[in-house]
Amino acid sequence: MTxxxxxxxxxxxxxxxxxxxxxxxxxSAGVSTATVSRCLNSPDLVVEQTRTKVLEAVQALxxxxxxxxxxxxxxxxxxxxxxxxxxENAIFARGLQAFQExxxxxxxxxxxxxxxxxxxxxxxxVRTLTARGADGLLLIGHDRLTEVYEFLDRRAMPxxxxxxxxxxxxxxxxxxxxxxxxxxxxTAVLDLGHTRIGLISAPTETNDRxxxxxxxxxxxxxxxxxxxxxLRLIETPYAYDTGARAFASLMQADDRPSVVLCGNDxxxxxxxxxxxxxxxxxxxxxxxTGFDDIEIAQVVTPSLTTVHVPHREMGRxxxxxxxxxxxxxxxxxxxxxxxxxxxRDTLAAPGGAAPAGESQDKETLNVRH
Amino acid sequence: MTxxxxxxxxxxxxxxxxxxxxxxxxxSAGVSTATVSRCLNSPDLVVEQTRTKVLEAVQALxxxxxxxxxxxxxxxxxxxxxxxxxxENAIFARGLQAFQExxxxxxxxxxxxxxxxxxxxxxxxVRTLTARGADGLLLIGHDRLTEVYEFLDRRAMPxxxxxxxxxxxxxxxxxxxxxxxxxxxxTAVLDLGHTRIGLISAPTETNDRxxxxxxxxxxxxxxxxxxxxxLRLIETPYAYDTGARAFASLMQADDRPSVVLCGNDxxxxxxxxxxxxxxxxxxxxxxxTGFDDIEIAQVVTPSLTTVHVPHREMGRxxxxxxxxxxxxxxxxxxxxxxxxxxxRDTLAAPGGAAPAGESQDKETLNVRH
DNA sequence: TTGTAGGCGTTATCAT
DNA sequence: ATGATAACGCCTACAA
Numbered sequence: 058m059t060x061x062x063x064x065x066x067x068x069x070x071x072x073x074x075x076x077x078x079x080x081x082x083x084x085s086a087g088v089s090t091a092t093v094s095r096c097l098n099s100p101d102l103v104v105e106q107t108r109t110k111v112l113e114a115v116q117a118l119x120x121x122x123x124x125x126x127x128x129x130x131x132x133x134x135x136x137x138x139x140x141x142x143x144x145e146n147a148i149f150a151r152g153l154q155a156f157q158e159x160x161x162x163x164x165x166x167x168x169x170x171x172x173x174x175x176x177x178x179x180x181x182x183v184r185t186l187t188a189r190g191a192d193g194l195l196l197i198g199h200d201r202l203t204e205v206y207e208f209l210d211r212r213a214m215p216x217x218x219x220x221x222x223x224x225x226x227x228x229x230x231x232x233x234x235x236x237x238x239x240x241x242x243x244t245a246v247l248d249l250g251h252t253r254i255g256l257i258s259a260p261t262e263t264n265d266r267x268x269x270x271x272x273x274x275x276x277x278x279x280x281x282x283x284x285x286x287x288l289r290l291i292e293t294p295y296a297y298d299t300g301a302r303a304f305a306s307l308m309q310a311d312d313r314p315s316v317v318l319c320g321n322d323x324x325x326x327x328x329x330x331x332x333x334x335x336x337x338x339x340x341x342x343x344x345x346t347g348f349d350d351i352e353i354a355q356v357v358t359p360s361l362t363t364v365h366v367p368h369r370e371m372g373r374x375x376x377x378x379x380x381x382x383x384x385x386x387x388x389x390x391x392x393x394x395x396x397x398x399x400x401r402d403t404l405a406a407p408g409g410a411a412p413a414g415e416s417q418d419k420e421t422l423n424v425r426h
Numbered sequence: 427m428t429x430x431x432x433x434x435x436x437x438x439x440x441x442x443x444x445x446x447x448x449x450x451x452x453x454s455a456g457v458s459t460a461t462v463s464r465c466l467n468s469p470d471l472v473v474e475q476t477r478t479k480v481l482e483a484v485q486a487l488x489x490x491x492x493x494x495x496x497x498x499x500x501x502x503x504x505x506x507x508x509x510x511x512x513x514e515n516a517i518f519a520r521g522l523q524a525f526q527e528x529x530x531x532x533x534x535x536x537x538x539x540x541x542x543x544x545x546x547x548x549x550x551x552v553r554t555l556t557a558r559g560a561d562g563l564l565l566i567g568h569d570r571l572t573e574v575y576e577f578l579d580r581r582a583m584p585x586x587x588x589x590x591x592x593x594x595x596x597x598x599x600x601x602x603x604x605x606x607x608x609x610x611x612x613t614a615v616l617d618l619g620h621t622r623i624g625l626i627s628a629p630t631e632t633n634d635r636x637x638x639x640x641x642x643x644x645x646x647x648x649x650x651x652x653x654x655x656x657l658r659l660i661e662t663p664y665a666y667d668t669g670a671r672a673f674a675s676l677m678q679a680d681d682r683p684s685v686v687l688c689g690n691d692x693x694x695x696x697x698x699x700x701x702x703x704x705x706x707x708x709x710x711x712x713x714x715t716g717f718d719d720i721e722i723a724q725v726v727t728p729s730l731t732t733v734h735v736p737h738r739e740m741g742r743x744x745x746x747x748x749x750x751x752x753x754x755x756x757x758x759x760x761x762x763x764x765x766x767x768x769x770r771d772t773l774a775a776p777g778g779a780a781p782a783g784e785s786q787d788k789e790t791l792n793v794r795h
Numbered sequence: 796t797t798g799t800a801g802g803c804g805t806t807a808t809c810a811t
Numbered sequence: 812a813t814g815a816t817a818a819c820g821c822c823t824a825c826a827a
Contacts, residue, residue: 076581078820089798094822104796119580124557125494125503126820129803134494145523150514166554169538185535188493211488212445297721330725352666356699358727447804458814463806473812495804498819 077118086114097122128190137379138168138186139195140179146323147351155372156195163380176263180205187214193383195219195375199226200265215382219375221266222393229389231374235266238364238396239273242346245398246316247281249406255289255314257303257324267320274318289314300327308335315343315407322347322354325361340405350399359402367394446487455483497559506748507537507555508564509548515692516720524741525564532749545632549574556583562752564588564744568595569634584751588744590635591762598758600743604635607733607765608642611715614767615685616650618775624658624683626672626693636689643687658683669696677704684712684776691716691723694730709774719768728771736763
């Protein structure tokens with residue numbers, strides 16, 4: 058090129074609110090762009106004097122580096138993405154928070170997206186976050202379109218699966234055993250003497266966590282000599298009102314269950330609320346259990362017996378695993394976390410006898426019947 | 427290293443999981459990169475035949491455009507950022523969801539970040555999202571570091587303020603009048619006969635929404651001939667347990683309040699829970715009110731009397747406003763949304779008489795005892 | 796310690 | 812309808 062852009066470029070369009078660039082800073086500080094770049098990325102490679110000069114220019118111009126350009130040139134974004142099923146309720150909030158906090162410690166930023174429990178939406182989000190330069194991804198559970206796994210593998214994109222730890226799965230993950238956790242609770246329920254069992258679950262079709270929990274219940278029944286087919290099952294999306302509806306439908310049957318297990322706390326609280334509306338006493342008339350132990354479980358009345366999941370620890374471990382993967386210091390390895398049952402007030406033997414070691418929470422205020 | 431990068435460049439490092447680029451697709455489809463780009467962005471500018479050819483190549487290679495490069499070249503990212511105080515509880519979830527949905531409609535993606543109610547963190551997030559190429563920003567409330575406003579103005583970054591509509595503020599916003607809303611509730615409370623008023627508020631120092639709500643209470647007291655100084659005020663971060671603690675402390679005083687207003691539903695539920703623990707009946711022994719009307723307000727027992735905020739509508743309007751700003755079809759204009767009191771079961775006249783027009787919550791469905 | 800210059804993956808302007 | 816080819820803003824060998 059001879060002298061084509063003589064008058065063009067910067068000078069020409071300075072008026073349309075040009076954002077300061079590295080070059081502007083360099084010019085203003087009387088150094089090269091390389092030096093400015095160094096000041097920002099490896100401050101120790103440049104002498105004190107020039108550094109201050111440059112930083113002043115940065116301040117003065119209100120310069121902020123362009124992320125896209127940076128990622129483009131450095132082939133690294135210090136960003137990871139998390140794709141969770143939903144932000145609407147608190148199920149993933151605590152774990153994600155811990156994930157984020159640990160990430161901060163390592164200087165990496167978190168981008169979150171939600172799939173609304175739709176596999177196709179998740180696939181889109183995976184591509185979106187990848188194109189956005191995510192260095193790694195946090196995924197929830199094992200179930201997803203195979204094209205997603207193919208995509209991930211082809212791009213050699215580091216990822217960790219959380220909220221599930223399935224001994225039978227080939228993919229590494231950090232989480233807990235949904236099957237075992239639910240089976241333990243179901244077994245405790247059966248040992249209390251319940252025989253008519255209801256289960257309100259999330260749709261199991263594309264959700265391995267929900268499916269494994271369901272299998273846990275069935276397995277417990279089998280072990281105790283009950284017919285797994287006798288389980289009264291309703292699958293419905295996670296929400297308060299769907300939980301309430303499912304519960305109502307379960308309790309309208311001729312032979313009502315004496316206990317309704319719920320796939321998570323949100324469903325359980327919905328069920329609890331519905332029981333209240335129907336004038337059913339919990340746990341005297343019917344027991345209800347949840348899963349997750351989110352904050353609301355302790356806030357409702359009566360307080361909810363549920364499976365406690367170590368969300369914070371899980372988030373932290375997931376972050377550690379992902380960062381290790383990204384820095385190639387590590388290979389995919391699973392970490393299994395434990396869960397435990399939190400005995401509170403919504404579970405009792407059929408007929409209402411309280412289980413041993415009962416809650417300290419004051420009952421009452423439940424309305425007058 | 428002697429002859430290390432002899433073989434370098436594309437060919438040399440094809441093994442390290444090279445991501446397909448526009449050029450790869452172009453080559454594979456036997457067209458130019460420009461054509462591929464067109465296929466993706468303005469499909470109608472290219473003939474059917476080539477288009478299919480190209481799209482096949484895209485599929486085959488698993489190509490996804492690089493966001494950074496695209497934003498760099500197009501100077502537009504079709505992305506907006508939202509910086510909310512916290513993701514931990516549900517206060518912002520519903521509004522954000524609606525915001526996101528409306529954005530989708532316009533083909534723009536949402537990036538969310540949280541400030542943990544820390545002004546400095548918010549300032550950082552503003553820079554981060556800006557550098558990330560956000561075309562616009564959603565901000566919560568008016569209070570923030572002046573440097574943030576300066577930054578925004580200098581970059582001519584479009585933004586909309588939500589969750590607050592302050593008639594006295596020079597900045598445009600879409601939201602509701604926190605002062606008026608809280609004053610209305612407080613007035614109703616006073617008219618019920620309460621004279622000993624407690625208020626659990628979020629820290630008002632850097633939170634105009636909380637501050638305006640507080641002022642609303644004081645103004646109501648003044649109007650009704652009470653000394654605003656007599657208000658028993660506790661400021662504490664938004665959380666269940668802080669709400670519980672604040673309530674306990676309020677009720678330990680000699681002359682306990684007959685009603686405790688809370689700055690939001692989370693605090694209120696914490697307070698409710700604490701009342702329960704202390705063996706205080708609500709509303710007979712003490713009334714409690716919330717603010718926001720998030721889902722949990724209807725789920726707790728007794729259900730919470732609170733101020734309903736049209737979160738979804740606010741989110742939608744905010745999205746509309748922001749998109750308009752970005753496309754320069756619009757100038758900043760405020761939109762004020764209304765709120766209304768949801769009368770439920772935690773508020774009654776001092777002593778416990780229920781207010782007129784009581785809750786319709788406990789209709790009994792089909793149940794025999 | 797600092798500067799030079801090539802390249803990162805796309806878009807968009809011109810030609811053709 | 813399609814193809815060349817400059818930007819876009821930054822990083823990073825490599826030189827000086």
